[in-house]
Structure formats: structure tokens, C-alpha cells
Amino acid sequence: MLSVTNLHVEVGGKPILKGLSLEVPAGEVHAIMGPNGAGKSTLSYTLAGREGYEVTQGAASLNGEDLFALEANERAAKGLFLSFQYPLEIPGVPSLTFIRTALNAQRKARGEDEIGAPAFLKLAREKAASLKIDFDMLKRPLNVGFSGGEKKRMEIFQMAMLSPKFLILDETDSGLDIDALRIVSEGVNDLRSPERGMLVITHYQRLLDYIKPDRVHVLAAGKIVASGGPELALELEETGYDRFSQVAA
């Protein structure tokens, strides 16, 4: 599914990722943990195609498709979704309008028919109910004046509506209280399927109590320095990242 090989990335001329390799097969959830400044967000931005993240070496593919040959929107149409750590506010654009525009842009890129309004609204009502989102909120401009928790819930809602093939969750747990964390995690778990892969980027083990990973990787100083089963996350919680920082250095 997702395959990253020897990835080197510079931001503003400064090397951040220094030979990162990663394989996430379909149907699996992998967690990436690591200290501040390890390059976690750089990895998610690079995979999603943000400008200013310069790939100097290495490759990444999704279902065999070379990601770096595609624009950000083309990657989205191929099924890559990034849930942002800090979702942006889009003034004047109602949430539903935004999502429908995005969905139809993706469908068009894939050569599919646009989704009609009735079918779209029906789907939106279903997904909103399961994420406990008030339908009226979807008529408000996207994320404008939303609380941190509401913004994160909206990310998961968008994800559910767009039904991507591969999800990257960048610090989805930050800024969430315990109830919101539970709702968001349930939303993510509902999307788990044998065809779908997920990369969960997080600081803390807490989120992984709710979204159980198949594999855990430790990212330090621009590389994966350790990989293991879910127990690795618990271990990290006790011992911290210090020993890995030393390994990387």
C-alpha cells in the first residue's frame, strides 16, 4: 500500500528527514511516535505534497503510484488523506459546500460522475450522526469559530465523506478532551478496513489506547530508529525518547 524508501527531505535548505523507510500494507494501522522536531509533521506534509518540502533523495508510492510525480490534489484523488494537526479556517465557505466541492473534484479526477445533492446530503446526515456533529454546524463556514475539538471532529467527518484509501492522522489527539478523543477515535476505527491503510502520528501513547496500531515506529532525528508491536508504545511511555535520540545521533 504505502511504501517509503530512503526518504531525504529538506525544508528551507535544512535536512529534516535523513533516510526514512516505511512500509504500511493494506488493512494495517501503523503508528509513528517521536520527540518534538524528529520530523513527524515533515513526513506527513511531504507525503501529502506540500510546497517547500524538498525531496532530495528517495521515493514514496501509494499502491505502486509514484507520489512525488503528483500534485497535492492529484494525490488526494488517488485516495491519500491527511488529517491536519491544525485544520485551517475557510471563511465564507459552508462546510458542506466545501466537502461536496472536494468530493466532486476528486471524483472528476478519477473519471467518476459527480455525486448529486440528495445522495450527498443523505450520506452527510448519516456520517454526521455517527460523529455526533450537529447538522446545523455543517452549514457554517468550515472551521470558522470552531473549537479545537470541533475542528478535529470535522477532519474525521471529511475523511468519512471522502472515503480515502490511505489516511494520515497528524497529532489528531492534540487539543482533545477525553470525550472528544473517544468520539474521534471511534470515527477513525469505523474506517478501518482490509483495503485501507493508516498512519497515525502522535506524541503520546494515549491515542493508541483507542486506535490500536498493528505496528509502532519510533522516528528520531529524521529516521525510523525502532519498530515493534503495540507494546513498543507502552515501553516508550515509560522510558521516554532519550535513548533513541542518542541512537540517531
Add this chain to the structure above:
Amino acid sequence: MAAVKKTIDQVEQLETYEHGFVTDIAQDFAPRGLSEDIVRFISAKKEEPEWMLQWRLEAYARWLQMEEPDWAKVEYVKVDYQNLYYYAAPSQKVGPMSLDEVDPELLKTYAKLGIPLREQEVLAGVQGAPRYAVDAVFDSVSVVTTFKKELAQVGVIFCSFSEAVREHPELVKRYLGSVVPTTDNYFACLNCAVFSDGSFVYIPPGVRCPMELSTYFRINAQETGQFERTLIIADKGSYVSYLEGCTAPQRDENQLHAAVVELVALDDAEIKYSTVQNWYPGDADGKGGIYNFVTKRADCRGVRSKVSWTQVETGSAVTWKYPSCILRGDESVGEFYSIAITNGRQQADTGTKMIHLGKNTRSRIISKGISAGNSSNTYRGLVSAHAKATGARNFTQCDSLLIGNTCAAHTVPYVEARNASAKFEHEATTTRLSDDQLFYVMQRGLSREEAVQLLVNGFVREVLQELPMEFAVEAQKLVAISLEGSVG
């Protein structure tokens, strides 16, 4: 590589301004230049009565004494007033005509621009198709006005200005120049002397105009100034919604457009005036384009009268325009909703004036400026309350959006309150279209151009909602086209 890029730019330019074609048609011109004789020539061409000629001549004499204003934040090569043509008209007879008498080339032009001139076609059109009356002005004359009979049945007068001077002199005499005095400003004064044609609207007391009225202005002739004049009178308790649209061919030289629009709203009357301005903006290097130096003013003369200006300004090389409201009647209301977009080397200095004279008058200003390319976009506004305007209220919101880092946005608000009970609120923001937002929207599947369009549409949504429905859709497209190629 550079050549390829240049070609792409040129092609883009061609696609960007889709109304840039020229209609090849026999036209009558006045001799080049400006003099008293030219003023007489125009008046004679229009078979005007003596009082109209005298009014023009007085204005011309006053104009000679005036100086061109230079306070606006725009720079341009000054107009050589002696090198212009002041009258250009398709060779045809004066006065109202049936469509069969109109040159087919002209009809083709309007068809190409998507302006419905054939009533029966409009009437026979698919359900929900826009149904509105049109006055089509081509260079200096009105070609045709539709739905006149149907409007006349309810007493609404909708005709070309020239026809109004001939057919309704008492109304023209009473209201002409009563809102914008002859010597108001340099360009308005010039217009008084040489104005060619435009629209005249009178809504009788208590009548709600049964359809949207619109005027479509087309500049076609070369080196010709366009000086149209519009006068709308809404008598007591009446309502009218009026829209103007404008386009011009792509030409290398700058062309002057100096219009005057006067609106009069009597007791309890309401006028909604919408503009979608799409004059040729010049090319990417700033060559050619229209100088849009326009005076638009409404007099809310009656108690509880209301005037609402909505403008979508996307064209013109240089814009100098301040649609304003004089809130004379007690409890009268003035509104100004504006979207001004500049791209390439366009310059716009636009805004409004809300002059509160009556008691408990209210005004509302929502201005959205978008600058891209190497353009400059200035909001200039005045809100003032007279000593007697107790309880006057204003709310102003000016938002500027910058796309790229070679454009400029300026906000110049003036506020004068001469009595302590006036309440004025002013909010202003300037934001740059952020890379973060663009990336976020693209990550959800929209291309860069689509992402910019979505963000810009969100930014201007509040104002687009004020436009009549048929035109809101058109305006939205226009906004998108104007900003094409603004992000690289």
C-alpha cells in the same frame, strides 16, 4: 523556454478577457476633439430641445475652468481631451426602432455577449431563464430597449436618455443634475457637456417594478470616450431593481469612460442598483484598458427611502468610483456592497460616501477588495453625520485580500460625526491568501486554481448574496476569470 512561457501568458490573456472582440459596423463620428461646436453637434444629432443644449453649453464653459483631480491613489497617462472622439454611433436613424431595423451585426454582438434583446425569445425561453428588460447602449447611443410596452402598462418609464429628453422633458428637467450638480467634479462636469446616451427610469407612486431593469453598455469604437448618463427616479412607495453591465474590446490605447448616474428615492421608495463592471482591463503589462472615472450618487430624498448599491468591479485599467448616498429623508437607509478585484497592472480607487443629513438615518458598508498580480486596490470612504442627523448609525466593514506579494491594498476611511448621538462602527481586515489555506484545500482534492476560486468566493460571499440571482452566478464566474493565472 521563455518564449513558451510568453505564449502561454498570451493565450491566457486572450482567454481571460472573453469580450475583447470588435464589431465591424458603419459608424457616424463627431469630428475629433472637444469644443463648443462639438457640444452643439452632439445635441443636434440627438435632436435635443434648446434647454438641453443650453444646459450642456453651461457645463462645458464651467468644465474649461476646472482642473483634473489628482488625489486618488492611481497613476495614469493623462487623457488628451482634444484627441478623442466624443460621439460614435452606428449609422442608423435616430429614435426608437423595431428590432428588424437594427443592424444585424449589432444583434450578433449582443447575442455573443449573451444579452437578451428579443422579447419573444426571452418570453419563449426555457422556464427559469432570466427575464429582465434591457436597454442596450452601443458607444454613444441606445440601440434598443426591451419590454417597454409591458412596463408602460404599470406606468413604468424605461427608455434611453435621449428619448426621455424628447418624450418626458418635465421629469428630466426636474431631476437632471439634482443629485450630482454640474460642477460636482471634473469628470461629471465633462459628462454634462458631452453625455451621449444612457438609461432613464421612472417608477410611479406605489408601483413595484414587475421585472429587473438593466442597461448593457458596450464601447466598440476606437479612440472614443463613453459618457453615458443614467437617471432613475423612484416615486413614493415604489421599488425597482436595476442592473448595469459593461464590456469593451481589447485595444492598445486607453479609453475614457466618464459616466454619471443619479438616483432619486422619494418617500418610502427603494432602489436596488447593481453593477457588474467588466471593461477591458488592459494587458498584463498595463497597455490599453479603460479609464473608468464615474460619478454615481443617490439622493434618499424622502422619509424611509432606501438605496442599495452593489458593485462587482473586475475590469478597467484605472477605476475612480464612489457610489454614494445622501441620506436626506428621516429614517432613510443607504447600503453599499462592493467587490473590487484588481489583477495585472490594474489600479482601483473605489469606495462610497454615506452623508447622513436626516434623523435616525442608517447606512451599511461592506467592501471586499482583492488584489493580485502587480495591482493596487484602494478603499476610500466617507461616513459623515450632520449636526441635525441625530441617531445616525453606520456600520462599515472593509476587508482586503492579497494574492501574491507584488500587489497592494490600501484603506482610507474618513469619519465625521457632527452630533454626539451618531453611532459609527468601522471594522477592517487585511489578509493574505495563505499557503497553509491553499495546501489544506488542495489536500482535499481541488487544483490550485480551484482552491483559489473557492477561497476567493468565500471571501466575497457576503456581497455576492446581495446581487439578483441571475447575475450572482455570472459575477461568481467573472470573479474566477479575473483571477485566472494569479497564482503560479
